[in-house]
Amino acid sequence: MFSNNKLMRYEVVLVALVTTAIAVAADGSAPVTALVISPVDDEIIFARNEQLFRSHLINPAMVVRMDTKVPRVLCLKYIAQGRQLLIAGGLPGESGSVELIDLVKKRSIWFVEHHADVVYDLDVQAELLVTVSHDQHCHVVDLQNGMVQGIFKEHSRPVMGVRFMNDAAVSVSGDSSMRIWNVASQRQTRMLDNHRARINGISMWLSSLGANQQTTKSLLVCCTISDDRTIRFWQPSIGRMVRFYQMKSAIPLCMTQAINRTDSFEVTVGTSDGRIITVDYKTAKVQFEKQVSKVGIEVIAKHPHKEAWMTGDAAGVLRIVSE
Numbered sequence: 001m002f003s004n005n006k007l008m009r010y011e012v013v014l015v016a017l018v019t020t021a022i023a024v025a026a027d028g029s030a031p032v033t034a035l036v037i038s039p040v041d042d043e044i045i046f047a048r049n050e051q052l053f054r055s056h057l058i059n060p061a062m063v064v065r066m067d068t069k070v071p072r073v074l075c076l077k078y079i080a081q082g083r084q085l086l087i088a089g090g091l092p093g094e095s096g097s098v099e100l101i102d103l104v105k106k107r108s109i110w111f112v113e114h115h116a117d118v119v120y121d122l123d124v125q126a127e128l129l130v131t132v133s134h135d136q137h138c139h140v141v142d143l144q145n146g147m148v149q150g151i152f153k154e155h156s157r158p159v160m161g162v163r164f165m166n167d168a169a170v171s172v173s174g175d176s177s178m179r180i181w182n183v184a185s186q187r188q189t190r191m192l193d194n195h196r197a198r199i200n201g202i203s204m205w206l207s208s209l210g211a212n213q214q215t216t217k218s219l220l221v222c223c224t225i226s227d228d229r230t231i232r233f234w235q236p237s238i239g240r241m242v243r244f245y246q247m248k249s250a251i252p253l254c255m256t257q258a259i260n261r262t263d264s265f266e267v268t269v270g271t272s273d274g275r276i277i278t279v280d281y282k283t284a285k286v287q288f289e290k291q292v293s294k295v296g297i298e299v300i301a302k303h304p305h306k307e308a309w310m311t312g313d314a315a316g317v318l319r320i321v322s323e
């Protein structure tokens with residue numbers, strides 16, 4: 001699973017952007033296509049197209065190359081308290097694949113190719129997995145064996161993101177729509193089309209943890225980012241767009257969610273002009289902004305226990321950014 005523990009050296013440069021570290025690989029010209037931070041320690045796993053790496057967040061001077069059957073990695077997700085990893089991607093125009101690996105035993109649990117094009121995103125709830133693809137379909141999958149349990153086919157463009165919402169799933173697409181559908185029947189229950197261009201991603205807060213949030217299903221909150229240069233907050237189960245932030249020029253390309261120091265929901269997005277911007281749900285106003293790259297931020301992850309983010313850009317550079 002780890003290519004005979006082959007180590008690849010990284011050049012580490014410290015930059016005066018408040019505690020920001022930049023790590024550039026020998027093949028750093030390849031864009032960073034996926035990135036996750038472990039929920040239990042400072043480990044990171046990231047991908048550059050056909051290569052997958054495991055490293056330490058704070059000291060990324062040495063990285064271990066990991067083996068995966070997924071030919072081009074576009075999405076990573078830790079599960080099972082960080083002991084297992086879901087890897088998704090595929091070959092453009094040919095196949096979409098997903099692999100589940102055991103990080104402790106260093107072995108593949110299962111590998112499937114059930115999409116007709118690359119897989120962009122996935123989400124997990126209990127024993128179910130949902131995957132979305134450039135082939136315009138959403139697959140409900142058994143997490144134990146990778147077998148498809150059902151397919152949602154209502155999108156008319158590539159599906160870019162998905163999140164579970166209790167007994168439903170919420171998917172977003174290049175057709176500029178957000179669609180809510182029943183997981184068991186794969187039947188659409190609601191369609192929201194406030195966006196005016198492709199939706200690039202979705203985040204969902206499944207529990208109402210904020211101080212001003214009531215614990216009711218109707219107040220579940222999600223956030224979407226789009227090529228229309230907006231960051232929109234929703235209460236999807238009642239079909240309501242709550243508020244939005246309009247960016248002036250750049251496009252939000254990627255997003256990570258958090259609950260901030262005031263116990264409120266927030267998202268931090270990476271933009272096409274190399275900035276990261278944190279927007280608060282209650283006000284839809286910018287709380288933090290920093291220029292971190294000269295090229296677009298392709299992926300971003302929030303540290304689960306610290307006020308810090310890691311970004312990966314189109315030039316293949318990884319950065320640790322703190323306020």
